[in-house]
Amino acid sequence: MVLGEQREAVRLFNNPGAQECADVIMSAASKRRAVIVLGVCEVSYRGRTSSELAKGERLVIVKEDGSLLVHRTWGYKPVNYMPPGAMVYAKSDSGSVVISAKRGSESMRVVFYKVYLAATLNFRDGSSFEQKGTEAQMRDAVTLSPELVEKGLRVLTHEFQVKSGFVDLMALDSRGRLVAIEFKANPAKTADVNQLIAYVSRLRALSKERVIRGVLAAPGINKAARKLLADSGLEFKRLDKDECLHVLEEFKPTMNLLSFIEGEDEHTT
Amino acid sequence: MVLGEQREAVRLFNNPGAQECADVIMSAASKRRAVIVLGVCEVSYRGRTSSELAKGERLVIVKEDGSLLVHRTWGYKPVNYMPPGAMVYAKSDSGSVVISAKRGSESMRVVFYKVYLAATLNFRDGSSFEQKGTEAQMRDAVTLSPELVEKGLRVLTHEFQVKSGFVDLMALDSRGRLVAIEFKANPAKTADVNQLIAYVSRLRALSKERVIRGVLAAPGINKAARKLLADSGLEFKRLDKDECLHVLEEFKPTMNLLSFIEGEDEHTT
DNA sequence: CAATGTATTTCGGAA
DNA sequence: TTCCGAAGTACATTG
Numbered sequence: 001m002v003l004g005e006q007r008e009a010v011r012l013f014n015n016p017g018a019q020e021c022a023d024v025i026m027s028a029a030s031k032r033r034a035v036i037v038l039g040v041c042e043v044s045y046r047g048r049t050s051s052e053l054a055k056g057e058r059l060v061i062v063k064e065d066g067s068l069l070v071h072r073t074w075g076y077k078p079v080n081y082m083p084p085g086a087m088v089y090a091k092s093d094s095g096s097v098v099i100s101a102k103r104g105s106e107s108m109r110v111v112f113y114k115v116y117l118a119a120t121l122n123f124r125d126g127s128s129f130e131q132k133g134t135e136a137q138m139r140d141a142v143t144l145s146p147e148l149v150e151k152g153l154r155v156l157t158h159e160f161q162v163k164s165g166f167v168d169l170m171a172l173d174s175r176g177r178l179v180a181i182e183f184k185a186n187p188a189k190t191a192d193v194n195q196l197i198a199y200v201s202r203l204r205a206l207s208k209e210r211v212i213r214g215v216l217a218a219p220g221i222n223k224a225a226r227k228l229l230a231d232s233g234l235e236f237k238r239l240d241k242d243e244c245l246h247v248l249e250e251f252k253p254t255m256n257l258l259s260f261i262e263g264e265d266e267h268t269t
Numbered sequence: 270m271v272l273g274e275q276r277e278a279v280r281l282f283n284n285p286g287a288q289e290c291a292d293v294i295m296s297a298a299s300k301r302r303a304v305i306v307l308g309v310c311e312v313s314y315r316g317r318t319s320s321e322l323a324k325g326e327r328l329v330i331v332k333e334d335g336s337l338l339v340h341r342t343w344g345y346k347p348v349n350y351m352p353p354g355a356m357v358y359a360k361s362d363s364g365s366v367v368i369s370a371k372r373g374s375e376s377m378r379v380v381f382y383k384v385y386l387a388a389t390l391n392f393r394d395g396s397s398f399e400q401k402g403t404e405a406q407m408r409d410a411v412t413l414s415p416e417l418v419e420k421g422l423r424v425l426t427h428e429f430q431v432k433s434g435f436v437d438l439m440a441l442d443s444r445g446r447l448v449a450i451e452f453k454a455n456p457a458k459t460a461d462v463n464q465l466i467a468y469v470s471r472l473r474a475l476s477k478e479r480v481i482r483g484v485l486a487a488p489g490i491n492k493a494a495r496k497l498l499a500d501s502g503l504e505f506k507r508l509d510k511d512e513c514l515h516v517l518e519e520f521k522p523t524m525n526l527l528s529f530i531e532g533e534d535e536h537t538t
Numbered sequence: 539c540a541a542t543g544t545a546t547t548t549c550g551g552a553a
Numbered sequence: 554t555t556c557c558g559a560a561g562t563a564c565a566t567t568g
Binding site for chain 1: 278279281283302303305307311317318319320321322323324325326327328330332333334336338340341342343344345348349350352353385386388390392393394395396397398399400401402403432433434454455459460462463464466467493496497500510
């Protein structure tokens with residue numbers, strides 16, 4: 001493909017026969033290389049559910065980690081797939097290419113009646129994927145600047161475990177009341193309120209004499225969720241993702257969060 | 270690609286120049302056809318979060334609905350993507366191919382420094398995707414055969430709305446107590462118990478004199494969830510997916526569920 | 539290893 | 554259109 005180079009990043013097989021195509025897939029699998037196959041196929045899956053997909057033209061990707069994706073020409077999600085870790089086999093069977101994938105009790109079978117194109121990928125891709133603006137970062141920002149939620153707030157701990165799960169952040173307000181804070185990076189929904197309800201009721205069961213506040217901190221909240229929250233005696237605090245990122249940027253030069261928290265724990269005796 | 274046929278399912282562009290590649294993508298977009306591009310690219314995304322992905326060899330799929338996927342050679346999920354509905358543009362810029370996608374406040378930019386292969390797909394795929402063994406089907410099976418959960422159970426309604434959400438199935442047990450049933454197609458977790466807790470506490474608030482039972486019906490349950498369930502005075506009922514499917518198969522010849530339920534509603538005055 | 543919760547969740551259905 | 558919850562969720566993280 002790329003003449004003059006040692007490594008061939010892409011090797012094409014145009015209109016391969018069934019046997020050739022099966023060989024290409026098996027050979028790629030043995031070398032831990034990804035393969036893409038374009039053609040007419042049908043797919044069946046047995047495992048967590050069962051599914052059947054009748055004949056049609058699709059793109060199939062067999063990845064080097066054993067994951068297998070069947071993509072149509074529309075939609076974000078693959079119409080059928082196997083998660084990473086599957087054992088993938090391919091064979092020729094009466095003019096068709098049969099790709100089978102097994103992973104525990106799950107199995108998938110793709111039958112290609114016609115293959116337009118197969119390509120093996122010998123790709124290099126060591127780059128890391130950097131992402132900003134997640135829920136964890138909102139929590140970190142509030143840990144660094146509790147006033148993002150309210151003035152006088154003091155952070156006690158994060159990921160505090162109760163039976164129903166983990167409270168994102170536990171804090172004390174200016175009047176000494178415990179505050180359980182649940183962060184959401186997206187507009188809060190009823191399910192998120194349920195989560196907070198469960199946490200707060202657990203906390204109240206743990207300590208009946210203390211006043212426990214529950215705060216849902218998110219960039220927004222829908223109407224039903226807001227109503228449920230109010231009815232449950234809990235609070236909403238709008239928290240902007242950009243503000244949080246801004247705070248993190250400010251603190252970044254000084255220290256990183258991990259060492260900050262670890263250090264504090266060590267100094268607190 | 271397929272000689273002698275009118276339609277060309279796959280059109281290949283081997284080592285295309287930047288301008289040619291951009292043209293191929295724009296032309297495919299205008300005809301609502303999918304394109305795949307193999308090559309060296311970097312990706313940035315701004316929107317719900319921000320992300321940067323440095324240079325590496327990847328497979329990019331531009332689909333006919335405007336979705337755009339950047340796949341590495343491993344992993345089920347695309348490393349970067351735009352959901353369906355994006356406006357996709359491509360242009361050549363100083364030897365590189367720049368693909369931009371916009372959708373509301375989200376935007377993505379893929380820069381290809383080298384394209385090994387581009388292919389436009391003129392695919393036919395009208396087949397429907399059939400799936401069996403979902404949570405909704407478990408609920409339907411129990412509606413048809415309430416004894417799957419327990420003897421003497423009578424189904425009242427499904428998707429009963431309370432403030433916290435929708436109760437999968439409401440029923441009366443043999444002693445006239447209300448039973449709220451939550452189905453899970455997968456082994457039940459703490460989060461599922463929290464959901465049931467929220468529903469049952471809502472129902473109890475609605476009718477203080479009635480006894481309300483809460484049942485979590487799933488093929489299994491993990492330990493923590495089972496403990497939380499017991500502590501909350503709720504019940505677990507193991508429900509096998511295959512049994513449910515069996516019931517559905519049995520009833521299938523007689524009537525379909527929809528007409529069954531609709532009909533019952535009409536006759537109930 | 540199991541369990542827990544996020545996700546640029548996506549997707550479909552119902553109000 | 555908005556809202557809601559399931560998903561063959563996948564995935565990272567932590568006990």
